[in-house]
Amino acid sequence: MEMDTQTAFTPWASLGGGVLIGLSAVMVMGIFGRIAGIAGITMGALGGIMPLRGAGSDRDWRWAFLLGLLAAPVILIAAGGTVTQTVPQNLFAMAIAGLMVGTGTALGSGCTSGHGVCGLARLSGRSLVAVATFMTAGFVTVFLLRHVLGGV
Amino acid sequence: MRILWGFLSGLVFGLGLVISGMADPAKVLNFLDLAGSWDPSLAFVMGGATVTAFIGYRLVWKRSTPVLDQAFDIPKSRSIDRPLLTGAALFGIGWGIGGFCPGPAWTALPLLAPGTLIFLPAMLVGLWGGAQIKALGLLDAKGAAT
Numbered sequence: 466m467e468m469d470t471q472t473a474f475t476p477w478a479s480l481g482g483g484v485l486i487g488l489s490a491v492m493v494m495g496i497f498g499r500i501a502g503i504a505g506i507t508m509g510a511l512g513g514i515m516p517l518r519g520a521g522s523d524r525d526w527r528w529a530f531l532l533g534l535l536a537a538p539v540i541l542i543a544a545g546g547t548v549t550q551t552v553p554q555n556l557f558a559m560a561i562a563g564l565m566v567g568t569g570t571a572l573g574s575g576c577t578s579g580h581g582v583c584g585l586a587r588l589s590g591r592s593l594v595a596v597a598t599f600m601t602a603g604f605v606t607v608f609l610l611r612h613v614l615g616g617v
Numbered sequence: 618m619r620i621l622w623g624f625l626s627g628l629v630f631g632l633g634l635v636i637s638g639m640a641d642p643a644k645v646l647n648f649l650d651l652a653g654s655w656d657p658s659l660a661f662v663m664g665g666a667t668v669t670a671f672i673g674y675r676l677v678w679k680r681s682t683p684v685l686d687q688a689f690d691i692p693k694s695r696s697i698d699r700p701l702l703t704g705a706a707l708f709g710i711g712w713g714i715g716g717f718c719p720g721p722a723w724t725a726l727p728l729l730a731p732g733t734l735i736f737l738p739a740m741l742v743g744l745w746g747g748a749q750i751k752a753l754g755l756l757d758a759k760g761a762a763t
Contacts, residue, residue: 469647469653470643474657475638479658480662480665482639483662484666485630485636486630486639486662486666489629490630490669497683498690499683501630503723511745517748518749529622529624530624533623533628537630537631538728552642552733556732559714562714562717563735563739566715568746569703569709569710570708571745572703573704578630591697594702599705602705602707606714607713
């Protein structure tokens with residue numbers, strides 16, 4: 466973990482971006498009748514190239530959706546926008562983090578979008594418990610890494 | 618048509634992630650850092666997204682079927698079980714270490730930061746592994762009827 470990078474509080478950009486994320490979730494529900502959970506969409510897409518239990522079998526739109534995710538920053542930059550990003554540089558920690566995020570979202574059947582945005586919008590009690598659990602785990606982890614271990 | 622609309626949905630989602638700041642791990646980690654450099658922006662992302670989806674879902678559910686599919690496929694499980702809690706806790710810890718959840722990890726990929734290039738493949742391996750653990754029932758309580 467590196468030490469804190471200061472970031473500016475951006476309520477309007479964040480609210481606007483959030484509305485776009487919600488709009489996408491509504492598009493996926495209205496057009497495909499599915500939950501726009503990125504972990505689930507990724508599982509469904511992966512199911513096309515390897516046997517994967519529990520992966521959705523409708524792969525066409527899932528692959529296209531992931532391409533759309535990839536295209537977003539490219540299009541923003543091509544249109545003259547800037548994309549600010551600071552990714553942690555401890556590659557070992559990032560490998561562990563990736564493994565945990567993948568394993569956890571597969572086991573828990575959802576991530577920030579599936580349980581967070583879509584699950585809460587459906588008023589799912591199961592999703593509410595999942596969100597409370599992963600938020601708490603995230604808060605505790607950052608507290609331990611930054612304030613107890615002091616940035617390893 | 619399904620490919621086009623799938624792409625557009627993903628594009629809107631990705632633009633939302635980038636514009637909102639959710640695709641920047643520094644911002645996510647600061648959101649999770651209540652005791653330090655707290656940046657509450659992501660609460661606005663979650664709020665904007667959830668309220669929009671809450672209203673929009675109720676509008677599209679007035680249709681009998683989705684536009685380009687046979688039926689609405691809504692998760693039916695209501696059980697709060699061990700895989701759900703273990704999985705969500707694992708995910709939260711990984712999120713707190715890396716600052717990425719699955720969507721932002723994809724969207725950040727074209728920017729080619731070394732951390733992203735390591736995180737995403739590891740996440741795919743994890744998704745595969747998690748699906749195996751779940752399929753084998755390794756987390757089911759001993760003696761529990763499944």
